Amino acid sequence: MSSTETLVKDLVSKYGKSRNSLMPVLQGIVQEERYLSEEAMIFIAKELDLSAADVYGTASFYTFLDTVPRGKNIIRVCKTISCHMTGKDLIIETLEDILKVKVGQTTHDKNFTLLTANCLGWCHKGPVMLINDEVYPELTPSRTTEIVEEYMKNATH
């Protein structure tokens, strides 16, 4: 059994073998593997007796359920109005500079994927970004650099 298959089986036995478990199962995979691989979706379809297309159709509806490979750390910068007004463009530029990728891309070392997101719910403390599940409000370019460098350091260890 591949590790993905084991993961799917564990998640399904944790949440139950019904369609109602689909979201938690998909979320569980993304938590571990950062995206839903073809293999993962097929295992899920099998376990929950769904068609593979149905699993893909559902997953692709949700912004956080990626179906293309993602880096170990996914950065999502809020791009909605309040963060726009407080300078998300500058934050994105900063990130593009440090990571040497454009929005939508993953770094060569597969360590970071840079994305934007709609309103993250921190409009009073923008600009804001999520790295994986962690939230970083009130960003400035230097603060952003610090944070990302911290992640980079952790990655090399």
Place this chain on the structure above:
Amino acid sequence: METKVIKKVDTIFDVVECNYIQVLEKTLAKTADEIILDIIDSGLKGRGGAGFPTGLKWKFTKNEENAVKYVICNADEGEPGTFKDREILDRVPEKVFTGMAICGYAIGAKEGYIYLRGEYNFLKQDLQMKIDLFNSQLADRDFDFKVFLRSGSGAYICGEESALFDSMEGLRGEPRNKPPYPTVAGYNLKPTAINNVETLVYVTMICRMGPESFKALGTKDSRGSKVFSVSGDTPTPGIYELELGMPLNQFVDEFGDGDTKAVQVGGASGHCVPRKKYNDTIIGFEGIPTGGSMMIFNSTRSMYNVLHDYLEFFTEESCGQCTPCRVGCQQLLKGIEAVKKGDKKPSYLEDLKKLAATMKIASKCGLGQSVSNPFNSIVDNFREEIIY
């Protein structure tokens, strides 16, 4: 019209004052009907945006005959400019659980679910611990009700109640046809009372202080206070609990930076109020209702950019199933771009306004139906900024 002077209150986040277990014990000593009457009497209306009377919603759900019913706490908070539910769940989650348990008791449900947006995953761990504690406290008192936590995964539309049910059922979050309404067929097609996070906290507070003191605040149509999320061009962005029914000019005096040219009330799907209308705009169900989002723009801001941002948001976040909304949003967005570039004549804005009007009456759910709010209010009041 009845207007109020702006007044800050502190019921929601006041932790010292509220022993939720006491509130719970006191409330569960009453009958379900008594509780529902109290809530109806309080005049509490939903704080998630639509403003449906909470007590009535519970009554309908209670009246359905079904062995299985659900309570759902809508914590999908995706409306741009809103961040109060996160703060509530972070600071006083027990008040939310208590409101859910009271609701469960009142309508006859044994399970309650919190649907937390994926963007708030960082709250999960702590929340789950508190839920476990709460559930055990209920079990200790032989009260048959349990709270569960479920997450979204980044889809604004899943805040719409029927899309939320779909999502919990493992489907794409595509809003359903109504009727049937959630009170009849909600999650798993069972009778379901779905309430916003803040609504549930007010339930707890009403049960603690009695409907009378809740009613003492606000106006006839907008009882009580509400939590506002203030952002944009303001020296004091943040979360404020304010009495409902205040006129917008007072709000601007309090929160503006002295140069406020417009306030977007109710988030991307709300209305844009220009300076000249501050005096006669009431914040409440009789005026402009809001889920709490108040975005302030000063004169340095381009209202074209604001509208463009909103339309981009809707274009991406529409579930995409129905024609007026899926295609309409794209057309409005491309349309203002074309007018700006000069590819379309300014009069094309009239065609677009007609389209927005169609979207309002022809879309399947509240998302498509409310795009005309920002579109018309911005285009009407800031036409020059859109064109030039």
Place this chain on the structure above:
Amino acid sequence: MSKYLVNLKVNNIPVTVEEGTTILDAARKLNFHIPTLCYHEDLTVAGNCRVCLVEVAGSRSLAASCATPVSEGMEVLTNSKNVRSARKNVVELLLSEHNADCTKCFKNGHCELQTLSSEYQIGQHLFIDLVKTKDKIVDISSPSIAKDDSKCIRCQRCVRTCSELQAVGALAVINKGDHQRISTFLNKPLSEVVCTNCGQCINRCPTGALTERSYIEEVWDAINDPSKHVVVETAPAVRVALGEDLGFEAGERVTGKMVAALRHLGFDSILDTDFTADLTILEEGTELLTRLKKALVDKDEKVSLPMFTSCSPGWIKFIEHMFPEYLPNLSTCKSPQQMFGALAKTYYAQKKNINPKNMVCVSIMPCTAKKFEAGRPELRDSGYQDVDYVLTTRELAMMIKQAGIDFMKLEDMEYDSIMGESTGAAVIFGASGGVMEAALRTAYEIISGRDVPFTNLNIVPVRGMEGVKEAKVMLKDVKPEWGFLEGVEVSIAIAHGLANAKKVVESIKNGTANYHFVEIMGCPGGCIGGGGQPIPTSPEIRQKRADAIYAEDEGLPLRKSHENPEVQYLYKEFLGEPLGHRSHDLLHTHYKPRKRY
């Protein structure tokens, strides 16, 4: 359970309907036409296209009439100013994301979107064209189905068809917002996913987004090539549906006119798949009796029962993907189309002195999956591809129109001989339950020496549109050589539509059902509802076609497959006996498992 009645007014006219009725149906009862796109009688309600909007007094927004139940005292307007302008806007929006190249479109002339846009006089485009060039790439990976996303209006009828009626789930709605569209697992080409090629989605697609892969030009080329001898075979269900595309009402039998038209089109031999349908009964019936004997007399545990019919290529691909463990239960008989092809290029070629190399075998089918079947590597036992081109009923209608034939006025003509003769038992192959009925007529007589014990040979319990039909036949007073069947109650089941097929296989799998013989047709109603049949389709239309099939059967002099003189001759001259050596080589095959995901 009696239902409450509800009173309402539509356009100020009172009407009383049962509780739960939709506004759409209430309006139809009063003959008010409300346009629809996402609504389809065979499917659950979606309510997403928003063209069926109506105004309900007291409501600020318009209601989707297909999705809104009536309520007491409701006042509905189906044609108010608001309704008209909103509907027009909606159609304009649909067209703005639509690659409207009608003149080049297979659906030109019978497209629901086109009809609506002409009804609403949508001329110049009001809105900005949203079609991207890359969206215009058509998926033609499947030999049966062409999928053109630039023509799709996202009504989701195909998705509901594929999952609700067919339980396949090859298609799904993907993404959201402006990226939402209809696709497959990870956007793979249709040929690489679980699609059975059944074509049911095509039958329900309101636009040209899903169509059959058309081989009309190839067939014209063959006809026009003097070095080719072009043989055409026509399936049973075509003759009761072709008329619908050529001016007749549903349920009109046009067998003679169809033969005449084929002759006018220039086919060299006009033959009948019904001939091999009769042949199938002899082969498959014998196979069943052999399996029963092995099970009952030899107590052979390895024999696979129940035996499943194998005429429906959509069903074959379905079982390959979904239930490969049941492949041994499939009858080894090829479908009548393929038996025909194999015999055409051997037996017929010999008889008529034609070099099979120069023969082109065209079949006219109610089915799109037959296009896929014809290309299967398993099915080349004549030494050539047994069947070269498969055209749907719709494509034949199109050729007839292209040739300028006034179909309605044609004089009836007869099929050519040999391989043109057939019995009523073959005709009913076209309707669900027909293969079973034909098999019973023959098998019962072989076993007992008597006619099946049903008035006028009509085995009514196996007919009809119920999704899964079951019956039992008691065998009594059998002939001595079939003594082992004395007192055996043969248990049979019939399913049509793959969702029902799935139910039956699952009930067998979990032991809740026990059958000897199961007929399965991939399409709702059987081949009369096939994916290549005229559009639209509805329960009512399918019923009319089925009625026509049974009428055709009753009208024929011979109604039992074993009485077909040409088939008898074929055995004498060429095949020997059912399941004989030559049969085995030419008429039987085996299928292989495919991946479910």
